[in-house]
Amino acid sequence: MMRIERLGFTYSKNTVDECRVLEDISFHIQEGEFIGLIGSSGSGKTTLIKHLNGLLKADSGAVYFQGQNIYDKGYVLSKLRKEVGLVFQYPEHQLFGRTVLADVCFGPQNLGMSKEEAEKSARDCLELVGINESYYHTSPFELSGGQKRCVAIAGILAMQPKILVMDEPAAGLDPETKHMIFDLVEEIRKKRNIAIVLVSHHMEDVAYYANKVLVLHQGRLVLTGEPEEVFTKTEFLREIGMDVPQITSVTEKLMKEGFPMVNPAITVKEAEERILKVFRERGGAE
Amino acid sequence: MIRDITIGQYYAQDSSIHKLDSRTKLMGVLIYIVALFLVKNPWWYLLLFVVILALYRLAKVPYGYLLRGLKGIVILLIFTFVFRLISTPGIPVAQLWIFTITGEGITKAISLTVRIALMIIGASLLSYTSTPRELADGLEKAFGFLEKIHVPIHDMAVIVMIAFRFIPILIEETNVLMDAQASRGVEFEKCSVWKKCRNIFSLLLPLFLSAVRRSSDLAMAMEARGYSGEGETSRMYPLRYHSGDRIAYVLMFLFLAGVIVMRVVNIY
Amino acid sequence: MIDIKNLVHRYTIWESDTKKSKKTVLDDVTLDISPGQLVAILGPNGSGKSTLAKHLNVLLLPDEGTVWIDGKDTKDAKALWDIRSTVGMVFQNPDNQIVGTSVEEDVAFGPENKNLPSTLIQEKVADSLRAVGLLHKRKSSPFRLSGGQKQRVAIAGALAGTPRCIVLDEPTAMLDPAARKEVIHVIHKLNKEAGITIVLITHHTDEVVGADKIILMNQGHIIQEGTPKEVFDNFELLKKVKMDVPQVTELAWNLARQGIPIKTPVLTEEQFVTEMMRIYEDGKNREDC
Numbered sequence: 076m077m078r079i080e081r082l083g084f085t086y087s088k089n090t091v092d093e094c095r096v097l098e099d100i101s102f103h104i105q106e107g108e109f110i111g112l113i114g115s116s117g118s119g120k121t122t123l124i125k126h127l128n129g130l131l132k133a134d135s136g137a138v139y140f141q142g143q144n145i146y147d148k149g150y151v152l153s154k155l156r157k158e159v160g161l162v163f164q165y166p167e168h169q170l171f172g173r174t175v176l177a178d179v180c181f182g183p184q185n186l187g188m189s190k191e192e193a194e195k196s197a198r199d200c201l202e203l204v205g206i207n208e209s210y211y212h213t214s215p216f217e218l219s220g221g222q223k224r225c226v227a228i229a230g231i232l233a234m235q236p237k238i239l240v241m242d243e244p245a246a247g248l249d250p251e252t253k254h255m256i257f258d259l260v261e262e263i264r265k266k267r268n269i270a271i272v273l274v275s276h277h278m279e280d281v282a283y284y285a286n287k288v289l290v291l292h293q294g295r296l297v298l299t300g301e302p303e304e305v306f307t308k309t310e311f312l313r314e315i316g317m318d319v320p321q322i323t324s325v326t327e328k329l330m331k332e333g334f335p336m337v338n339p340a341i342t343v344k345e346a347e348e349r350i351l352k353v354f355r356e357r358g359g360a361e
Numbered sequence: 362m363i364r365d366i367t368i369g370q371y372y373a374q375d376s377s378i379h380k381l382d383s384r385t386k387l388m389g390v391l392i393y394i395v396a397l398f399l400v401k402n403p404w405w406y407l408l409l410f411v412v413i414l415a416l417y418r419l420a421k422v423p424y425g426y427l428l429r430g431l432k433g434i435v436i437l438l439i440f441t442f443v444f445r446l447i448s449t450p451g452i453p454v455a456q457l458w459i460f461t462i463t464g465e466g467i468t469k470a471i472s473l474t475v476r477i478a479l480m481i482i483g484a485s486l487l488s489y490t491s492t493p494r495e496l497a498d499g500l501e502k503a504f505g506f507l508e509k510i511h512v513p514i515h516d517m518a519v520i521v522m523i524a525f526r527f528i529p530i531l532i533e534e535t536n537v538l539m540d541a542q543a544s545r546g547v548e549f550e551k552c553s554v555w556k557k558c559r560n561i562f563s564l565l566l567p568l569f570l571s572a573v574r575r576s577s578d579l580a581m582a583m584e585a586r587g588y589s590g591e592g593e594t595s596r597m598y599p600l601r602y603h604s605g606d607r608i609a610y611v612l613m614f615l616f617l618a619g620v621i622v623m624r625v626v627n628i629y
Numbered sequence: 630m631i632d633i634k635n636l637v638h639r640y641t642i643w644e645s646d647t648k649k650s651k652k653t654v655l656d657d658v659t660l661d662i663s664p665g666q667l668v669a670i671l672g673p674n675g676s677g678k679s680t681l682a683k684h685l686n687v688l689l690l691p692d693e694g695t696v697w698i699d700g701k702d703t704k705d706a707k708a709l710w711d712i713r714s715t716v717g718m719v720f721q722n723p724d725n726q727i728v729g730t731s732v733e734e735d736v737a738f739g740p741e742n743k744n745l746p747s748t749l750i751q752e753k754v755a756d757s758l759r760a761v762g763l764l765h766k767r768k769s770s771p772f773r774l775s776g777g778q779k780q781r782v783a784i785a786g787a788l789a790g791t792p793r794c795i796v797l798d799e800p801t802a803m804l805d806p807a808a809r810k811e812v813i814h815v816i817h818k819l820n821k822e823a824g825i826t827i828v829l830i831t832h833h834t835d836e837v838v839g840a841d842k843i844i845l846m847n848q849g850h851i852i853q854e855g856t857p858k859e860v861f862d863n864f865e866l867l868k869k870v871k872m873d874v875p876q877v878t879e880l881a882w883n884l885a886r887q888g889i890p891i892k893t894p895v896l897t898e899e900q901f902v903t904e905m906m907r908i909y910e911d912g913k914n915r916e917d918c
Contacts, residue, residue, distance in 0.1 A: 116775060116805055130540050153546060161544040169541045171566040181563070185546025216570070220674060230545065247721075247802045249673040249832040251871035276805035279876065318806050321835075321876040325898040332906050343876050347883045350905070354889060357912060371730065373768045493730045526730045529772045575725045582726035585686050585718040586786060587710065587742040597737035597750040 076270060077104040077127070077159075077238060082136035084122060096122045097294045100136070104238055108270045109261070111285030111302070113278065115316045119294040120274045124240050127272070128152075128159040157186040160236030164243050166227035167220065175201070175218070175226055176211040182234045193233070200229040204259055221252035228256070232263065239263070240272040245280070257284060278320045282306055282341040290317070306341045322346050372489040377605060378420035383491045383499030385606045385613075392613050393483045396620045397476050403468075405623075406475050412616075413482055422489045430485035431478055438474050445470035493525030498600055516590065527575065534571055538564050630794055630826050631662040631685060635694035638680055654680045656849040657694070662842075664793065667820045667827045669837035671860075672846035673871055678830045681846070682798040685828065686718045699793070714743070717787030721799040723779035724771075732774070732782050733758065733767040739790040757785040760823065761815050777808025781815055788819070794826035795819070801831060809836070834867070835875045838896045845870070861894035877901045 084097040096119045104110060114120050125131040126138060129145055129152040138145045145155055163169070172178025176197055183193035201211065204225040210218065215226050224244075231239065241260070245253035261284060264271050275281050281288060281302065288305040290298035292315045298305055306312070309319045309327055326346050327339040335353055340346035378386075397409060417427060431438070447457075451465030491499070501518040508514045539549070547560045638655035654677045662668050672678045683689040684696050687703045699715050701708040720726045729735030733754050740750040758764040761781040771779055780800055787795050797816065801809040813836050820827045829840065837843050843860040845853040847870045853860055861867070864882050867874055874882075881895035881904070890908055895901045 115807065125540065128544055130543055153548070156544060156546055161541075163537060163541045163544070166541065168571060169538060169545075169563075169567050171563050182545035185548075234545070249871075250873035251673055254871075276807075278806075316807070321898065322880065325877050325880075325901050328898060328902045329905055332902060334905060334909055343880050343883065346880050347887070350880075350884060350889070351887055353909075354912070371770055373731075373770070492734065494734045522730065523728065526728065526771075529770075530724055575722075578720065578722060578725035579728070581683075581688055582718070582720055583728060583738075585688060585713065586728075586739040586790065587713055588738070589742070593744045594741050595744045595747060595750065596741060597733065597747060597754060599747050 076106055076141060078139040079103065079126070080137045080139065082123075082126060082133045082138065084126065084131060084133050086122070088134065095294060097126075097133070100294075100296050102289060102296065102299060104270045104272065106237075106270060107264065107268045108287055109264060109285050110270065110272045111281035111288045112272055112274045112291065113276070113281055113288065113317065114291035116276075118291045120291055121242060123291065124161065124242060124272065124274060127238065127240055128156050128161050130161070153186060157234050158236055159238045159240060160231040160234055162228055162231050162239070162241040162244055164246055166231075166244075167223035170215040170223060170227055170230075172215060174212045175206065175215050178215050179226065179230045179233050182230050186234055196233045196235060197229070200232040201226070203232065203263060204229045205255070221248060221255070224248065224252070224256065225259075228259075236269065238270045238272065240274070242274045243276065244273070245275075245277070253280075260284075276318075278306065278318050279322075282320045282323070290315075292317075302341055303338070307339050309339065371492050372422050372426065374421040374490075376419060376421045376490070378416065378486075378490045380603070380605060381490075381609055382600055382602050382606045383495040384503055384600065385602070385609050386487050386491055387496070387499050387503065389609065389613055390483055390487050392617045394480055396617060397479055397483075399620050399624045401624075403472050403475070406472070406479060409479055410482075413479065413486065416486060420486060420490050422486065426485070426489060427482055430481050434477075434481055438478060441477060442470045442474045445473050493522050495600075497522045497525075498596065502600055519590075523579070527572075530575075531568065531572065535564065535568060538567055630664040630666075630699060631660070631828070632697040633658055633660040633684075633694070634697075635659055636681075636684065636691050636696060637693035638677070638684070638689065639692050654849050655684075658849075658851055659694075660844065660851065660854075662794075662826065662828065664826050665820075665824050666841045667817070667829065667839070668842045668844065669840040670828065670830045670844045670846060671832065671834065671837055671872065673832060675848075676846040676870075677849040678846050679798050682718070682796050682828065682830050685794075685796045686716050687712050688718075714790050715793055717790050717792035717795045719780070719783045719787050719795065719797040719800050721802050723776060723783055723803070726783050727771045727779060727786070730770060731767070732763065732769050732771060732785075735771060735782060736785045736789045739786060743790075753789045753791070754785075757788040760788055760819065761785045775808060776804045777811040780804065780808070780812050784812075784815060784819075788825075792825070794828065796828040796830070798830050799832070800829075801833060801836065809833070813839075832872070834861075834873055834878075838875065845872075857896055858894060861896060864894070 080101050082097055082100040083095070086094045086096045100123065112120055112123070122131065126133055132146065140155055140158065143150065145152070170178050172181060176194065179197035179201060180193040183196050184190065188196065206222060206225055206229065210222075215223060218226065228244065239260070244256055244260070248256070257280060260271055263269065273281065273285060285302055288300060288302050289296055290305060290312070297315065298308065298311070306319055306323050309323060312319055320341055322343055323339045323341050326336060326349075330336050330339065336349050340349055393409070400406065400409070414424070417424060446462055446466045447460040449463055449466035449469045451463030453461045454464050454467070455462045488496070497518040500521070501514050504514050542560070542563045547563055549557070549560055636655055636658040637653065639651040639653050641649050642652050643649050658681065670678045670681065680689065684691065684703065685698065687709055690704060696703045698712045701712055703712060727735045728738045736754045736757050737750050740753050754767075755764065758767055761784050763778060763781055763785065766774065766778065771782060774782065784795070801812055804812065816827055816829060817839060819825045829836065831837065838857050840857060843855060843857055844851055845860055845866070852870065853863060853866060861874065861878055864874070875896070877895050877898055881891050881893050881901060885891050885893050891904050895904060
């Protein structure tokens, strides 16, 4: 669906602060994928996702959406913005509508939906994120923090994007709200077969939800693959200053002590199954 | 554009200019501006420019920062230039559509634009070399006598300091908001006036709310650290003149005297 | 150090322009914190933990009940500045609590408000910055620091008031994991080396593992109080108030439920590995017999 080819970007070109932020980045995004984009602070993650809907223009390389180069002359960027929804950090801070419904309709209407279409889409999405109809005509500022976040996400979803990019969507939320939002995103992905790009510092979440992981380090993609492949390269990840899920670290330690496991686990469930298997097999031999 | 504002951008360095008392530097900028208005011959601007370049070098601020200060006001400069160019009466030298350009206009336009540019470059140096706190303290001391007639100079100094502290934060926040609303299909350039208003509103309201949120947080944090707005407070580094300041004052007044003398005797 | 008896706090909610109602956010909270302890207050959003924190620095006053700080009643207006210099506060958003435009200017803000002599302020600022490991950044602009560094500056700012207790209201909520570790490390160091009483408010369970005491809050009540071992032992209660537990703790619980003889609660990776290996070796020895 989207292909990024040898993308490079320099910040503040031709000034004293000139700084190469992205270098030679290539990857692709397909329908239904859940991509985790990880990297330490300052590795260029936020800069990279701003290229996906054309907020920033790369100075080398290309971005193809459905086969078309978005840097081609005459390419309508507003169409791309509709197809690639970007949820920034603390998205609730962008709310400004008089009512919840009006705020959610804002994006779709800007991007060419008729009033009726936009409202229908907004209602669908608000229902998806679990905002009760009784709130539709209240001010978004009267909601709780978690609810505001959900409304803001609905505001992007209502544009019916084919790719949903989210920058640290759970930042500052308590565990309950966090799980709710992640489960919701997962549900939407399955329902609409859209692609998700999740930018996060929380390896546990990425390991649990993503089915492809990209590791960014100093502006370059240094590792790409399935979560199992990426997170079990613990030494490499630590070398570039990144965490691994606690469960990976602990199962790795177990293996070092001689516990018969083939590979470190990346989720609690996986670890549980593997450890139980070790004991069961031995039980069976007895 | 908005990223280019240099107000309140301190450039940390260890230089003799940085070490000067902020009152000295304020006086310096004042004298520099007076000098700019006193000289008439464009060649003297070149001299003032050389002086400023020397001061930047002395302050160890890279020359790149010189242009940075100008970038923020580039529109103002162009506007001033064009306005002066077409609105000064005199001997016509060219005709552009309905506008007449005069010889006097060209001279005036160049000299006024250069004057503003030089002024900004000079004032930027002040903010590169003194922290807003030092500036606020300097202003507080310099205008402290107003406290006697119940002008709340001390409170104003605190306000100035906090304003400086939050300028970069709010600029950053505006950038994020612009990106976020652009992702929701907002275009800030090509659209009708009504839409433009609505679009600007989509920035202003969140920005306003964030400022309110931040200020109530900040008020609480300040209160928790013993700020009451009343009573005596002290300073970690009280303003004190050093030998460097004395030398600077002497040089500054010599410079001013020189400019005045030249102006009076009309040597060009 | 801190003694709270039957504290009740209610917020006024304006339902419309004329109608108002009261919402109880803290209901009959009784709590005792002794000097030198590192106490963590854990609970989901809206459990009243931040409101409780504000009572410790007299940013709020009780509607009912009493809060004593070092034997002084917070309702006593004369004790206000005394209490505020005994208890330092650090808030959630690092950007919104830094006043100064350079690191040292900010740290100096508290002592300056107390009208201390300049040399003493300089000393305190240097000491506080050294304690959080940021002395080399003293001249930097806070804007150029990382999130973790900013929060450490805020801690130094509280420290410069030479408090005997520091209350941190969700200091890590806006930080990434690396910065969170950095801040938690500094907090533990201050507690161990300088003997400062710490009240850490958070919803991240992995941060409270090293605390002396955990207070679990939900809907304005303290629902449990005890050592990390005691609190994590009640897995069901933690799940009920929707708190996450560290992955090792959860894994150990799941294994225990499947009949593996692992001693719960497990709080650290090391503990898990030792437990697991013990069980594994035990089994092997039995097999060998």
